[in-house]
Amino acid sequence: MFAFTRFTVRRRALAATGTAAVLALTLAACGSDGDSGMSGMHHSTTPTATASAGAGAMGDMPGMHRAAGGNGLADAKDGYRLTSSDSTLAAGKQTAYGFTITGPDDKPVTGFALDQTKRMHFYAIRSDLTGFQHVHPTMASDGTWTAGLSSLASGSWRMFASFTPDSGGGKGKDFVLSRTVTVPGKATRTPLPAATASTEADGYTVTVEGEPMAGMAHPLTVRITKDGKPVTDLQPYLDTYAHLTAFHEGDAAFAHLHPTTKVNGDHGGPELSFHAELPTSGNWRLFLQFQTGGKLHTAALTLRVG
Template structure:
């Protein structure tokens, strides 16, 4: 839009310049003639440049099987991350570059059905590996692996080597197209204190089952004998309160244990393009193993449509993960 407006202004200025007769008027001096000729040529060049810029886009609409091929470490290849524009960091985390930071990895594939190492590095604006990261919910790096149809989800906290290389070990990935996300906050440099989410496509070879349809929007879901109920209406682009309640056997659960500095962790992914959104918990005092049954979150989903929300909570030393589909109007 900005480019089109600038081109229109250039054409308008050139038209006025030509019709004013300055180009044909005999100048009072040689210097004035040279200035007029130079200005005319510059305006003509601007018009020519505008006309030659095509309407191509490196970010066409993504299909359901997003991330079938990894983007280049330089961040210039966007073939596996079109459809950007949602959620975290202003683009839903659907790029391997942002604000001069790059997510770099040689791993484009991981084997199916077994634990395997995925290694990556965050390169800063200075071209060097970033090694200083701030704590975010007790961790310096949150790593997510999400399958294209949202039937697969893993949230890990990788380990960083001294040279800035992180190693995550997703377990038992099903064959198909996946996307991996790195969520972090630099502790120094140009991006100090800024929350960033970068991602890359990942392929898990093998016989791929037909993508499963996303479950219909619902207000509750079950996992490991627990029932999770969600209350609240979501409106795209507007912050709304969201309450999650946990029960078991019809009775409220009040023994939730701390997990990542709170009593639950909630992450959302948009259907189709896998845009990322982290729903932050409302401020609440963590008082030992006495959390629940109600948990409050600040929910701001930037785009309308169906979102798959993954809630993680801990009881009896075991981490539980449940998922529910919500629609943002």
């Protein structure tokens, strides 16, 4: 762990003046497909390292998204709506979720800006925060998107779409919208693992250092080792060395941030720095995705936010 003296003092000062820190944890999503090696997780093995555009103060920080409002739990915002005829999806086999984004004119949106090399990012998460999937859907000419999903366990799932229109009233604004679907069958709820500072994934040890407070900007440091040795061969994945996605226990509120560490070829690690502002106290389930040797790994752990 590292010291938070400066941030503690600043937090007290902000509380006294009624202001708040503005380092933003963005609501965005980036995708993948393939097996993670951890039960219930799904991700990609294709490396990419092209540039993405940012805007404003957060866009000037390496690897950070433009700020997006809300927690992703609504299906509509500022005239944009996530619509889908899929209210149920089959259990136990590969399936697809179809959806459309409509704009303020109620017509399907077909123009989307690139955000970290993709025009749409999509997440699926079960209500007990298991079954994490992170995919890149494809769009037909009429604006219909199809997100291919691997096997889903029975229960309630929430589907998140993250996008940035490149025209109209929402041009340049980041949106995260979601809807729930039901996967029929007997659902067995998995208890959320206890909060911990480290976890294992594909032979890698991932350690998260930091003690964030709800609504306050705090640093997080992620350290990646293998067989007790520092990992220094992280490869760029969608413009950055790692993606850290968080879901809040209870309501599955969604938050996502990237490391501020500058990308320099296949030489990432062992430490990655994040600016985090998780809006709500309680337990958050974190999913960290990072790439080595052309393979994407997904590590999951529970973080307690005060």
